[in-house]
Amino acid sequence: MSFLLDTFGDSQNALLDTVLDLTACLPSRERYTRLLAALSRVVGNDACALLRCRGDVLVPTASQGLNAEVMGRQFRPEDQPRLAAALASRKPVRFPADDSRPDPYDGLLLNDSGGRLQVHSCVGCALYSEDDLFGVLTVDSLAPGAFDGIEDRVFEIFASIAAVAMRYETFISALEALANHRGLVSRELVREALLRGGRMLGESPLMRDLNREIDIVARSDLAVLLTGETGVGKEVVARTLHARSRRADQPLVHVNCAALPETLAESELFGHVRGAFSGANADRSGKFELADGGTLFLDEIGELPLSIQAKLLRVLQFGEIQRLGSDKNHRADVRIIAATNRHLAEEVKAGRFRADLYHRLSIYPLHVPPLRERIEDIPLLAGHFLDQARVRLGLDRVQLASSAVEALTRYSWPGNIRELEHVILRAALRASSRGSSVMLQVEDLAIGGMSAPKRVPEVESASGTSRSLAEAVADLQRQEIRAALDRSSQNWSEAARRLGLDRSNLHRLARRLGIK
Template sequence: MDAFLLADLVTELSPEVRFQRLVTSLRAHFRCGAVALLRLEQDHLLPMAVDGLAQDTLGRRFAIGEHPRFVAILNHRGVLHFRHDDALPDPYDGLLTERAGEAMPVHDCMGVGLHVEGSPWGVLTLDALEIGAFGSQAREDLAHFAPLIEAAVRTTRLEAEIRALRSARGALPAGSIAALDDDIVGQSDAIGHLLHEIDVVADSELPILLLGETGVGKELFARRLHRLSRRRERPLVHVNCAALPETLAESELFGHARGAFSGAVSERPGRFDAANHGTLFLDEVGELPLSVQAKLLRTLQNGEIQRLGADRPRQVDVRVIAATNRSLRDLVRDGAFRADLYHRLSVYPVPIPPLRERGNDVLLLAGRFLEINRTRLGVRSLRLAPEAEAALRRYQWPGNVRELEHVISRAAIKAVSRGADRNAIVTLPAGLLDLDGVAPLGAPDPVRPLAANARAAAAGVTLKTATEAGQREAIRAALDRHAGNWTRAARQLGVDASNLHKLARRLGLKQARSA
């Protein structure tokens, strides 16, 4: 174990890979049910890597004040052991994969606080399902490993700082520091590439145009752009252009002089004044009236604003980040948006991927919203049933992250209102999610294979070839849904597992793992 930890210290790894290798190795060494590494962020603990816990655990933020075991670990120097009969509640009740959804009154736990450069960094926790699993030797082993674990954390921090410096020169590998941002939840390639792009362009001073569907979190990414820019110490001012009445839009953005219109009894600065030397975030910029677009273009070109009713222009130094869920190109074509303003705003367009393209990020985000609602509703533990997790993965999420948040909140409230015991582990079944258009668990999704067959037939491919292509796609989709488990994939597809293996061999599919 020592050799493994030391080898990883001298190998350049991403934070996700290093931390995951660490917890997986510790779980194997201690032969326990679960291991978790959590980073301290103000009054919360954020999971960095887990093994043996539900996948949505990575998206949760544990409020320290609500979990006395975390408080005890942070306040204790060295390894702290919790006996099976300890009265302090376990923050992972219902989250261990071996006992999903069950309370665990009989199990051993231990944890250790981690310090980097003399300051608390976080905690490492271990859970076992057997009484006495963590005896004196196990506790001595963890105390021995603790300095090496802290060294791994310190190495990861140093590497992140080096990558951040490289990022300014455009040399940062995609997704390498994505997991270190506690506001943005996700580990998919799509979100990793997006964060890399944002990290590179943040300090460029270029105007940025964020493109994405409703609910993808454009404001969140605008805040990251500002936080990583040289203007981070200056204000970030948010303007929802869709909420500005046409008659007041000019005054809101640029301000007005006294007497400029009826009711203007005093001079009033606008949002550009408020954002001077900082960043102005123009959300839904496609909704701006044409009359205001001309003045906005002048500001972007010359750094000048002119308050409504004023005689002289004023100089401002503002970086503009714009966002839209509409096609500005189409608006330009229809005459609803100025072409010159479009080209000025879209110097660097940044597309934000919809939730349906982010894979298992949906479960991490669900974990974040589950923990928020657990705290809000005063529930001991709140989790998803396996069929609910599958339904979340299959749903297309037209409303994206915002819709997911509402779905989880609504389901949690329904569960409590229907009599769920707040002092027990509350499991949300798929039925409470009210997701339209989701096939029941175990039912194959016929849409993608049929669509592939139809496209192939239209291209002149034989029916046999098209059918085999559809079978390959259906098998791949089932394996992806069940993390490579052939038995579960066969059950979903309605075939015998041995026949599925034979069919896969005949179709030339590589069996990544067997059940």
């Protein structure tokens, strides 16, 4: 005990400086280096090191009296019996000069290029803070019995200081990572709010059916596959799904798969670590990490390269992501909504889309109907886009003439809602030359690039009366569905298979045609 008091009497400044370093604004490496320097002043060792637990290996964090190459090494406890013994004990472990277990630093001492110097006194201390193990502190000397006169309490104090420092660093790193994640999420949400607007509009039977389906699936975390032609509003449906889900207060992150080059797709989705490829100058979170806790919307999923499809499937199966260039797995709690204008079942048959990924994504498929199948929604949508045009162009009032409304309802809309939006905006811009309060006429619309809208052609029925092509097509659809039902003994699933339709889509079509 007298030696302990004398030691602290002679080196109290070293110990006090070490404690004060815990609260100083220092880089972690500098803090650990100062701690080891203070330890050396107190116990007179020739070498010492701090090693941090990282998975199943020990990684040097700081060292004194050892070659620089030590800092680049990793030590596996199963290969280093002295380190294993230190980790297994809550008390300092002393290794006498004649201990048969090899010292991990033999041949690595400073200024010992020939490896002639051997460690003869060694103490190892596990670094515990409460019940958490952070690493190990090792103290070595070339002289046998060098630490015999130093009580365990000295080593325990320095080990406790090191453990607290490592715990502090771990907390700070976790807080910084969380703050960085929240910052990225905030920027993503702001970007979404600025760049993406719109809401799901429509009172037609098809849209009422779609709304009911959304309400059903929104309550779950099931993957949803949105299908439909280009411009029908699949992204708006995805936002509506997210807004009605339990994840509504978490981020909705959008990924346009069609815009991802194959060389960058993996990094964009899963992130990368510094040095993973040329130009990777810092660690970067991928879209999965940004969406953690929320929803990831994979738009145009049919455009994703096959090589990335395999990696995406693994993430969906196990809920783990691995950054490009890293061997660590991260958990990601993400709800997936995917969208495509392709017939993925046909893409699977053609070998352009993985069957297992298709089935994983299409747990709950939702079909977004084209605009030509819900003509009754056009006035409502047109009114919405008129209001947007008024604000964007700084007009006082913008209205549609009745003849213009009729023209809009008789057009076939190959570009769907997106085309309607652009038609209204162009028409308002043309009409704005007449003043700040305008009434849009047929000639302002220029649908399809013409001065007047194309009309759906009329055909002559068997009775000689004229009817539109849409009506003729609807009659043909009714005939084919009824025939398929008759051949299938009124089995709707079998009829859907015969017609090459999804069963839910067939039911919706039948309701629209008045068959159900």
